[in-house]
Amino acid sequence: MTTTATEDPQGRPGQDPQGRPAREPAFTPGASGASGAALAVLPGVLTSALAWTDAHRTRFALPDDVLEPHTQVNATLKPLGELAQLGSTIRRTTAPGTPEHEVAGDLVAYAWEQVHEGALLLELLRAEPFAAYPYEIYAAFAGYGLRHEGFEALARPLTATRAWAHTEQHANRQLGLVNSERRVGVVTHTDAGGVLSRTWLGGLSEPWMFEGPSGYALTHTVFHLTDWGRMPDRVPKKIDGYLRTWLPAWADGCLESGQWDLTGELLAVAASLPGPAPVELLDAVWPVLADVQHPTGCVPETGVPVQDPAPDPYPFIDCYHSTLVTAFAAALSLRSLRGNGERGETGGAAPGRERRTA
Numbered sequence: 620m621t622t623t624a625t626e627d628p629q630g631r632p633g634q635d636p637q638g639r640p641a642r643e644p645a646f647t648p649g650a651s652g653a654s655g656a657a658l659a660v661l662p663g664v665l666t667s668a669l670a671w672t673d674a675h676r677t678r679f680a681l682p683d684d685v686l687e688p689h690t691q692v693n694a695t696l697k698p699l700g701e702l703a704q705l706g707s708t709i710r711r712t713t714a715p716g717t718p719e720h721e722v723a724g725d726l727v728a729y730a731w732e733q734v735h736e737g738a739l740l741l742e743l744l745r746a747e748p749f750a751a752y753p754y755e756i757y758a759a760f761a762g763y764g765l766r767h768e769g770f771e772a773l774a775r776p777l778t779a780t781r782a783w784a785h786t787e788q789h790a791n792r793q794l795g796l797v798n799s800e801r802r803v804g805v806v807t808h809t810d811a812g813g814v815l816s817r818t819w820l821g822g823l824s825e826p827w828m829f830e831g832p833s834g835y836a837l838t839h840t841v842f843h844l845t846d847w848g849r850m851p852d853r854v855p856k857k858i859d860g861y862l863r864t865w866l867p868a869w870a871d872g873c874l875e876s877g878q879w880d881l882t883g884e885l886l887a888v889a890a891s892l893p894g895p896a897p898v899e900l901l902d903a904v905w906p907v908l909a910d911v912q913h914p915t916g917c918v919p920e921t922g923v924p925v926q927d928p929a930p931d932p933y934p935f936i937d938c939y940h941s942t943l944v945t946a947f948a949a950a951l952s953l954r955s956l957r958g959n960g961e962r963g964e965t966g967g968a969a970p971g972r973e974r975r976t977a
Contacts, residue, residue, distance in 0.1 A: 656902040656903070661949050661953050663909070664905070664946075664949045665949035666718065666916075668917075668943070668945045669722045670916050680733060681696070686743065696756060697752075702726055706726040707763040708950070709946055710723035712849075712953075727765075730760075737760065740767065749786075751786065751788075762802035771803065774803070791820075791837075791843065794839075819833045819836045820841070834884075834885070838884035841862075842887070847947075851892055866889050880920040880940060882908055890954065896955040913925070920940065
């Protein structure tokens with residue numbers, strides 16, 4: 620990410636790219652993290668982030684012209700799909716009867732209402748049979764157990780076409796499509812292992828080549844591989860070791876440069892690894908991100924956190940995703956640190972069958 624000196628040549632404190640006094644690294648390899656530091660802040664972070672999201676749920680509402688060609692997918696359907704995806708994971712990862720569990724479930728139900736219980740996604744699929752995004756949004760609901768018979772009846776022949784199997788896209792995006800097929804419960808169009816080997820992460824790329832785009836590519840590779848943290852054992856041993864070695868440095872670089880959204884995604888990755896939780900990393904980074912969170916619960920994507928006490932200190936588009944990601948990462952981190960595995964409802968789609976390619 621970035622390298623910022625903590626002292627100038629005369630030994631005076633330096634400044635970071637935003638002009639703030641440079642800080643010491645959040646994580647020093649080999650140093651012991653403050654025991655329990657993450658657990659001390661995580662419940663409050665999760666509750667506040669979900670409360671902000673719930674209070675702003677109408678901002679995720681789809682416009683009346685959502686099916687028109689001029690409608691911007693990234694400003695309408697994408698946020699709603701993210702609400703469904705991350706909300707459903709939080710619901711499954713939190714204990715039944717807790718406020719967080721109930722709020723997350725309410726948010727998924729709201730998102731399902733917005734797509735008319737799948738009927739709107741069917742209209743999208745009819746209008747754009749060549750596009751993957753209606754299927755991927757639908758899969759977020761299907762993996763949670765919300766299905767639409769008409770959508771699946773049309774999707775089955777479309778996903779069996781040569782065009783579907785040969786859509787040209789980045790490897791981590793293709794891995795996302797494979798995971799969507801798994802969630803819907805159909806035969807995947809290709810083998811996930813072969814796709815994983817072509818990703819930045821699967822190739823165990825040189826860690827110093829990490830930057831923003833590769834960072835988001837690797838986090839989503841893990842999310843698609845593990846079904847958004849639900850199946851940590853899908854992470855191969857060599858990738859697990861690589862991530863445990865380099866996540867601390869990458870997370871520290873993100874903190875140093877004010878990349879709060881990517882920091883949250885890296886924390887979610889850390890909490891999606893098989894085996895013991897990376898306690899030192901979580902204890903070092905979560906208190907920093909907790910300090911960035913506004914009292915209302917929202918978290919900015921990037922930059923210097925504002926001190927404005929107003930109820931909406933950031934434009935919605937600049938904080939909704941990072942706030943959702945913070946809640947998602949907090950729920951996964953609590954599960955990982957408590958060692959309870961996935962709790963809550965385990966119903967949903969039957970797992971898809973993996974297509975094997977030579």
